[in-house]
Amino acid sequence: MxxxxxxxxxxxxxxxxxxxxxxxxxxxxxxxxxxxxxxxxxxxxxxxxxxxxxxxxxxxxxxxxxxxxxxxxxxxxxxxxxxxxxIEGDPVYIIYKGKIRQQVLEDNRISINELLSELRVLGIADISEVYYAILEQSGKLSVTLRADCQPITKQALTEEREPGIAHLIVVDREVNETNLRALGYDRVWLNRVLAQHGVRLPEVYLLTVDDLGSTSLVKKEEKNA
Structure with a gap:
């Protein structure tokens, strides 16, 4: 013992x-x-x-x-x-701009009841309030509500369009072709954005774009010799 x-x-x-x-x-x-x-x-x-x-x-x-x-x-x-x-895959949109992507649900073997249950856990009783729902690599659900369902702020009072999220376009020099196509962009647009920021693709650590077309770029840090 x-x-x-x-x-x-x-x-x-x-x-x-x-x-x-x-x-x-x-x-x-x-x-x-x-x-x-x-x-x-x-x-x-x-x-x-x-x-x-x-x-x-x-x-x-x-x-x-x-x-x-x-x-x-x-x-x-x-x-x-x-x-x-x-190995890990990419985050996928379960709900995109308020529309349920039924094929994505089927591909990930998620029933509508399971989706509704996950939303209730997050405190969302009505699926129509959801603007974006993203299934992360960890299996967790990230949700963005429609503008009229979010807490009222000064910015929200003057904002007429739906709030956007930062869509990943480039991560550590690798282009996310899926997001690029889904958002209606192409390599020509990407090259133009990189030129506006004065960088080349190998120099990019993170590039995102929101629904209003605003981009945010973080350059890759150079390693000390």
Whole structure:
């Protein structure tokens, strides 16, 4: 009994340190790869606790391998937008300018009842109040309400058009072709915007455009030699 208790305590502290090194968030915010790694680590950690005859290294070594692989993959994804897109996908519009995108719901295996439930959790009882609903990579729903359903501000009193959100056009030098086409823009427009900002595509860290056509650009920082 004492051996099992000691093993449990050691595994607990080892996992606490390992997960802290992974820098992860709450379970509901984990990406698919992160969730798989967490589940694998928890299963492997239980093996030496269930079988006291097995050495602790039988769990420590595989956990260290998974931890190293997760940290390495995260670093690679941060330097490769294409790989990040391949593994995690992109945020998708469930509701776009007040219109429910039914095909997107089907593609993501989300029923209308599930969508309504998620909106109620966010305090939205009427789906017609939603102007944008975006399904993030983490599976969470981000919502922007129509102008007439938002809290009244001085700006809202003078604003005649619907509020826009910042649509991602370029992220870390990679062009989001899906958003570019969905918003009715093309590479010619993009090149013109870059010229207006006096930059080339390899110099762009972030470029967004709202529904009013206003762009915001952040240049990529140069690494110190």
């Amino acid at each position: 004492a051996s099992i208790f000691l093993r449990t305590v050691l595994i607990y502290f080892f996992l606490s340190v390992a997960l802290k090194l992974m820098g992860k968030r709450q379970i509901g915010e984990l990406e698919v790869g992160e969730l798989v790694s967490t589940l694998l680590i928890s299963e492997i950690a239980a093996i030496p606790i269930d079988d006291p005859d097995l050495p602790l290294l039988n769990a420590v070594i595989p956990i260290l391998f998974i931890l190293s692989a997760e940290i390495l993959l995260s670093a690679i994804k941060n330097h490769s937008a294409k790989l990040k897109h391949l």
